[in-house]
Amino acid sequence: MKLIVKSMGRKGRGLALLAIVLIVAQVLLETWIPSQTSEITTLIQTGEGSSAAISGMAVRMGLAALAAFLCACAAGYLISVVGCESTRVIRQALFEKTVGFSSEAVAAVGASSLIVRCTNDVTYIQTFLQDCLQPLAQAPILLAAVFLRMSFQNPVWMWLGIGAIVLLLGLLAYILLATLLLFKKSGHVRDRIATTTREHVRGIRVIHAFNAEEAYGETYERTNRLLTVFYEKSRKIIATFSPAVSALLYGLSVLVYVIGAHLIAGTPLSQRPEVYSGMVAYVSYIALLIFALVNIVLIMLYIPQIAYAGIRIGGVLNTPDAIMDGPMEEGKPGETGSIEFRNVSFRYPGASENAVSNLSFRVRGGQTVALIGATGCGKTTLLNLIPRLCDAREGEVLVDGLNVREYTLGALRGRIGYVPQTSFLFSGTIRSNIAYGEGRFHATLERIQEAARTGQAEEFIRQKEGQYDAEVQTGGVNFSGGQRQRLAISRAICRDPEIYLFDDSFSALDYKTDSHLRKALKETAAGATVLIVSQRISTIRDADMILVMDRGTIVGQGSHEELMQNCAVYREFAESQAREQVAG
C-alpha cells in the first residue's frame, strides 16, 4: 500500500484526494435520494402531499442522481489517471532496478521469478488500481453515510445494524487471513510452474534425446496439480463470501420485519405509521448496505494477490544497490590499459567456499594475457571482477591504475570489450547488436562494418537478406552458434576498448576462423590489453604472460618457457597438448 502511495507522487496524491472528495459528494447525494423516498411515502400515507409537491421532489431527486453521476464520472477519470500513472512509475522503477542488479542479485532471486515480478505482479497491482480503487474508496464512505442517515428510532435497530456489521467484518477478516496464509504457503507455485515451463522449452532437445518426456511431464503434472489446488482453494474462499453476504442481509430484512411487527403491536395506534415507515426505510437502507458490501467482495478478490505482489515488488525495490558508482572518469595518466589484482578474493552469496582467493597479478597496457586452468577453477569469476559484474570481497582490482570502485560504471565499462562464454544477442538488427551499448565512441556504419570484418562476421552477414539490417530474433535463435559468437565478438570490437576480455569466446569457431580473427584483431586493436581464457595451446603460447589457475588460486604466472620450467600444473597442460600434436 505504501508502495502505491509513494509511486503516485505529489500530483497523484492531490488528484487522489480530489477523487475521494468527489466520491464523498457522490455517496452523500446517492444516499440522500432514498431518504427522500421515505418522505414521499409519508406524504402519501398521510394524504398531505399534492402532486405538485411530489413532482417537485422528484425533480430534485433526479437532479441529485445526475449530479451523483457526474461526480462518479469525474472521480473515475481521476482515478484511472492516477492508477495508470502510478503503475507506470512502479513498472519503470522495477525495470530500472532489475537492470541495475548485479549478476549475483539476479541469481539470488532467479531470473524467471524476476520476470514474473516485473510482469504478472505489476499487472495485479494495475488491475487493483483500475477496478478497486473507486469501490474501495466508496464502500466505507457509503457504509458511514448509510449509518448516519439511518434514524435509529429504536435501539433494537441500532444493535441489529451493529451486529450485522460485526458479523460481516468477522467474515471479511476470516477470508483475508485464510487467503493471505494460503498465498504465503503456496503462492510460489506460480513461480515454479513458470520455471518448469521455461526449462522445458529451453531444454527440449535434451528431453527428446534422453526420452525424458514422461519423467519431465510428471514433474510438471505434480506442480500443475499443486497450482490447480492452490487456485481452487483461493477462489473457493472468496466464493463463500457473496452467498454469505446476501443470506445475511436478506435474513436481516426478514428479522427486521418480524421484530418490527412486535414493536408496532406494542405502540399506540397514532404512532404506528411513523414506526412503520421508519422500519421500511431501515430495510431499504439495508439494501444499500448489500450494494456497498458486494462492492467490497469484488475488492476482496484482489487484496491477497496484490498484497503478495506488493511484497514481492517491494522486495526487489528495497534491495540495496550492491554496486555503486564512483566519481572518477579517467584513470591515472600513463597507466592506460593496465590491470592489477591485489590479493583479491570473491565468494558467491550462499557458497561456503571462496570462488577465487588471493589473486595477485599485474598486466601492463597493451599486453596479451592468457588464462588457463581446469574447468570450474574460477577463470570466469576473475574476468567478471574487472568490469565489476561482481565486486571483490577482499583486496583491490585496479584498471588504469585506479581501483575499479572509483570509476563511474559507465567510464569503467566503456573501456572494456567483454565477450562472454555464451553469446547473447538482442532482438533487433545485426547493426543494432554490433553497435550495442554505450562505449567511448558513437558507432557509425563504417565502424560497425569494420568491426564485423575484424570479427570474421562480414561473410555471413553479406549473405543475409538486408545485410546489416537483417532481423535478429530474441536470443539470436535465427543464427548458428558460431555466427552468434562472431557477432558477440564484433560487438566488443566495435567499441574499440582499451581492454578486451574473451571468456573462452572462440569455442564455437573452427581453428581457421579463430586464427584469422586473432590476426585481424592484432591489426585493428594494436595497443589494447587482451585477457583471454582459452583451452587452445596456439592461443596461449604467444601470450605475453600466462596465468595458470587451479581451484580458485593462481598457481603460476610467466611466459610459456618459464612456466614449463617451474609450474607442474602448466607442464601437465602443455604435455597433454603436445601429445595431441605428436599424435597428429
Added chain:
Amino acid sequence: MKEKKKIDRAVLKRIAAFILPYKVPLCLVMLAGVAAALCNVLIPDRIQAIADRIQAGLSGEPDFPAITREALIAGGIVALLFVFSLIFNRRMEHYAQQIGGNLRLALNRKLDRIALIEYDRVSAGDLIARMTADADNVATAISKSIGPLFQNAALFVGALLLMFLRCPPLALCVVVLVFLGAWASALAARRAMPMQQAQRQSLERMNAGIDEALSGHLVIKAFHGEKDVTEAFRQVNDRYSAELKKGQFIQKLLNPVMALVNNLSYVLICLVGAWLMFREGSGVTIGTLTAFILFAKMLATPVTFFAGIMSQLTVSYVSAAKIVELLDLPEMEDKGSALPENVRGEVVFDQVRFGYREGQEIIHGFSAKVSPGMKVAIVGPTGAGKSTLVNLLMRFYEVCSGSIRIDGRDIREISRRDLHNTLGMVLQETFLFTGSLRDNLRCFSGEASEEQLQDAVRRCGLEYLVNSLPDGLDTVLSEQTGVSGGQKQLITIARAMLRDPPILILDEATSSVDTRTEMLIQQALDELSRGRTSFVIAHRLSTIVNADLIFVLKDGDIIQTGTHRQLLAEDGLYAELYASQFSPA
C-alpha cells in the same frame, strides 16, 4: 461493429473439448445457479408479503400467526438461496480450475510433440504466457462469464415476470431505464474493445522487453547498455500507460451509468408510483414501491453482467485462440515401429537434402555410408552444416528429401523412443534442469544403478564438483548454484555415458573443457565408443585424428572424405584447417 474480429468456430470447438468431459456436473452446477436466481427473485416478494401483513394490521391487532408463517417461508427461501449459491460458486470454481489445469497439462504435453523447427520461431516468454496467463483467462471465463449465464438469465426473466405481474406501468418504466443504461454501457464496452487489443499488444511488447533484459543481463551490464534498454522500455511503458488511460475511462463508465440508472429508477418509481396511488383502484401500495426498488436493483445485476460479458469474452477469446494456436502447431510424426534388440550400428545417408526454410537449402544431397563400429568425424568451418546433420540424424528436423537409414531401416520408420534410445548424444548446448545433480545425470529416468552413477562421475572427472557441493549428488542445482560451463559439459557427457547407447553422437562435447580433463574424458569416451558407431564433431582436430573416416564439410557439401593421413596428403581444406590449428597465429 466494423472491426469485429471473426470468431473462429474451430477455436471454440477445441476449447469446448476440454469443457465437455465436465458437462454433466457443470449442468448440475448451473441448475443450482438457476435455483439460486429463482430464490433471489422470490425473496423481495416474500419479504413484501410480511410487510403487507404488518401494514394490514396497522389499525388493529397484527395477525401474528400469519406473520410468523410468512417469515418462516421467507427465511426458508433465504436459506435455500445461501445453499444453492454456495454450491454454485464453489463447484463452479472447482470445475473451472480443473478445466484450466487440464488445459495447462495438454499444453505441456504438446510441448513434447511440437516439431522442433517451430521452437526456433517462438519465444520462451510467449509460450510461458500461453501456458499460464492465457490458460487462467479461459478458466476465469468459464467460472465468471459462461457459468453464470443461465443464472443471470433466470434472474432477469424472473425479476421481469414478477414486475409485470405486480404492476405493468411501473415495470415498463424500470425496463426502459435499465435497457437505456445497458445500451449505453454496451456502447462504451464496444468502443473500449479495439483499445483493449492495442493495450494487449503493448503489454506483450513490454513483457518481451523484460524477458530479454533479464536473459541478456550480463551483456547489458558489460556493455553499459542500461540506459538504452531503460529508454526503450520507457517508450513502450509510456505508450502502454497512455493507451490504458484512454481505454480505462470508457470501460469505467459502466459503473456510474448503472448507478445513474439505479437512482433514476428510484425517482421514477416514486414519481409514477405516487401518481398511480392517487388514482383509486390501481392497487399500488407503498409495499409495491419498496418491492420495485429491490426489483430494479436486482434487474441491474444481470443487465450489467450481459453488458460486460462481450468485452470479457473478447479478452478470453483472444487467450483461447492463442492456446489453440499452440495446440495446433505442427507435430513431429511418430509412426515408426520398434527396432530389433541388437542394433549393429550401420548408418547410411542417402541423398539427404535439408533447409530450415523453403528455398534456403543448407544440406545439398549429402550421401555417406558408415559401417558398424566406425568412428566417424565431421569437420569443417563454422556454419558448414555439421550440427544440422546431427539434428537430422536425431530426427529433430525432418529431411526434405532423401533418407537416413540405420541398419537398413529408414529412421522415419523407427519410433522416436527407440531411435533416441539407440543414439546417445552430447550436445553442443549444455542444459541443466532445476533438480538434484543425481536427477540431472539420470535425466529423470531411474534406470541407472548407484554404482553406474558413481562410475560415470569418476570417469567424467566430476568428483571435484560432487565433493564441493554441500549435499553431494543430492544438491539441487539451479541458477544460483555456481556450476561452470565446462562442468555443465561434463555432466552432459556423464548423462550420455549412463545410457550406454549403441550409437554415439558427440557434437563439440568437450569444447569448454580444459585439455587435461579432456584427456581423461577422451579415454572414457574412447572406451565407450569401442565397438560402437560414433559420430564426432570437433574443432580440436587432435581428438579425431584416429577416426576411421573423416568427412570434410563446406557449405553443406562433403568436399573431402578419407582418413587423417589421406586427407593430409590431399592438401585440401582439411590440411589447411589442420595447419591453422597448430601454427601460432
